[in-house]
Amino acid sequence: MTNPKKDKSLIYDRILESATNEFADKGYAGARMDEIARQAKINKAMIYYHIGDKEALYNAVLSSTFGNMAAAMGKNIIWDKQPSENLHIYIQTISQAIRENPRIPPIMLREAASGGKNLPEGVVQALTVILEVMAQILKQGVEKKEFHPASSFLIHFMIAGPLIFLQQMEALIHQQINRIGPEKILSKWPDDISGEIETLVFRAISTNA
Template identity: 35%
Template sequence: MGTADRSRETIDRITRAAIEMFSEKGFDGARIDAIARLAGVNKATIYYHIGDKEALYRLVLRIVITDTVAQIESALASLATPQEKLRAYVRIFARSAANNPGMAPIMMRELASGSKKLPAEIALIYGRTIDLVTEILEEGMKKGVFVRVSPLLIYVMVAGGVVLYHLTDPVRARLAVEAGRHYEVEESEDGGIIGEIEKIIMNAVMKPQKL
């Protein structure tokens, strides 16, 4: 194993640990020492390979955002109709949020801080998530299958909905055990939660069918 591979392995361990810590505690709450410990490396190794805390944080933002966008884009590539694409967008976004538990908290916190630490190039990539919805909806509106809606609002409702669903997980769990109040989605036969969100969104944008 060459030294390059070893480096890559180390950097990987560091970024994984950083994603976990930043997502749980945020930039200010996360401790460099804790990240190092979790990654199983010495603190100085982080500074050697990556740089200071903010550089590490920017790296995490880059990874999380580019991954998400890449997943969505590749999933849409093969599809034809705007209906299929919109469904797929929702599905992939939701799945991606479920598989990368760090994504939602990290993005929300960064946005809540005014995106001050988000580098311009990455902001641009983030913008793609909105562009994609816009393209899909405009195509659908032009073809007359979708009603006139604001793409930005559809985006925030899909993304915000998926994210908030995951973020409220802990409170909802607490309310269930502490107060016996159960907040959960009663899973329908097909598709589970993701399918439900799909359904709601399609309902909202599809032009009503003549009966």
């Protein structure tokens, strides 16, 4: 016998995967519900039944990533820990979310280019929670004299910005490094990007740097 709940979940996941690819390739304005249905191998009416219109679908795609990221931070960051340990968890949580959702960076870069005009309210709320976590980590770090005072916005985007950009541009960057030669730019592609970013962030704000 088939399991209706399992079948519904599988259809939902197929829709989200197809929608994520379509939004990543064409942006919100260029994405077409017919194409999402074709990729998911269902009829378009099923999308409206399971999720809703294009706006609801876009919200579901982004909220699944950013909502999970905010939830992971709420679970993994423990305020009795040292601020430096929580900052490490913060960086690794963002890095893991981007690694597990490689089609999200192109969507977010398109949103950045458009001024965030299609960014769903649920995503804005999740990002607000994430930024509040960063602000609290920095505040505790200053109080415990581990960190210098710093803008939570700037530190967050020192972390998220390179991770999103490099995820999208990795192939092109490798191509250019190979063409120019790493010896000429005095650098090579880091083996651990999130680790390199973490080192730079700690150098910027640590009182022991």
